[in-house]
Amino acid sequence: MTLDCPTPHHEDEFVLLGHGAGGRLTAELLDRLVLPALDAGSGPLEDAALLPGRPDLVISTDSFVVSPLFFPGGDIGSLAVHGTINDLAMRGAWPLALSVSLIVEEGLSLTELRAVMESLGKAAQEAGVPVVTGDTKVVGRGAADRLFVNTTGIGERHELLRPSAALARPDDVVLLSGPIGLHGTTVLSTRENLGFATDIASDSRPLHRLVRSLAPLGEAVHVLRDPTRGGLAAALNEIARDSRVAVEIEESAVPVPQPVASACDLLGLDPLVVANEGCLVAFVAPEAAEPALAALRSRPEGESAVRIGQVLPDGPSGRVTLRTLVGAHRIVDMPLGEQLPRIC
Secondary structure, eight states, X not given: OOOOOSSOOXXXXXXXXXXXXXXXXXHHHIIIIIXXXXXXXXXXXXXXXXXXXXXXXXXXXXXXXXXXXXXXXXXXXXXXXXXXXXXXXXXXXXXXXXXEEEEEETTOXXXXXXXXXXXXXXXXXXXXXXXXXXXXXXXXXXXSSSEEEEEEEEEEEOSSOOOXXXXXXXXXXXXXXXXXXXXXXXXXXXXXXXSGGXXXXXXXXXXXXXXXXXXXXXXXXXXXXXXXXXXXXHHHHHHHHHHTOOEXXXXXXXXXXXXXXXXXXXXXXXXXXXXXXXXXXXXXXXGGHHHHHHHHHTSGGGTTOEEEEEEOSSSOTTOEXXXXXXXXXXXXXXXXXXXXXXXX
C-alpha cells in the first residue's frame, strides 16, 4: 500500500513569481526544465554568451517587466538599454548594437509609451549604441501589465579582457564599484508609495565605459558581474559556485547608503539581496587591486569604488561568508526567490 501526501506540491506544478527572481528557484527552473530542453550543456551561466565560431563577438538578451514603468532615476526604457549594455560589458565587450521589442497592453496611454520610447532612445544615444531593429506587439487588456520590453545586444570583446564567472582564483581581491541597494528600494518605494523615493533614486546607468577603464589590466581582471536580481548576495554566490572558491566580504566595507539601510531596516530586508542596476563586482589578481581601484575611481560611475573582500586561499568551495561589524562570521546564502519582485 502506498500513501500520498494530501498537501499539493504547487511548487512542482506551477511557475512561481520567485522563479524569475534570480535566486535558487531560478537556478532550479533553469537546471531542471529550460537548459535540458535546449540541450545547453554544462558550464557557468554568464551574463552574455560568445557567438559560436566568433569568440570576438558577444550576445545578450533580456526582458524588462519592471513595475511601475517610471521611478526616480529611470524608467523601463532607459533601464532596458542600461541592463543589456551592462550584461555585454560583464563579458568584457563593447556594445555595438541593440534590438528592441515591445509588448504593449491595449489601453496604455500613448503619452506614457512616447515617454518610455524617448527615454529609451536618449539612453541608447548617450551610450553610443544604435538601436538597429525591433518589433512591436499589442495584446488585449489584462494579457500583460501595461508594457514589457525585450532587448538584445551585440558586443565586441576587448582584446585584453576575458572575464568569466568561472575564473575567480584564491587570493583574488573583490572590488565593488559603488553603493548597493538603490535600485530595488527606489522601485519598491515608488510602487508601494512608501515615501523613501524622496531620498533615493535608482542607480540605473551603463557600465561599458567603466569596464573599458579596466582593459589595461588585461587578464588580471578575472571576473566581472553586475549584481542585479538577487543583489550582491546572488552575484557572489554564483561566482563562488562557478569558480569553486570560497569568498569572504567585510560588512564594514560594503557601501550601503543610509536611506537604503533605513528602508531595509523598516521593511525587514537585507541590503545584500536588493537589486542594483549601476554597479559591478570585480575579482582581480592581488597585484592588480590598487590599479583596478584607481581605474574604477577615474570614472564617474566608479568614483565610490571600494575593496570589500577576497577569495580565501582555502575554504569550502562555493561558500560566501560575511565578516560582521563585531568580528563574527555568517554565511551569505543564495536568495531563495526575490523579496522585491518586478524590479527589472
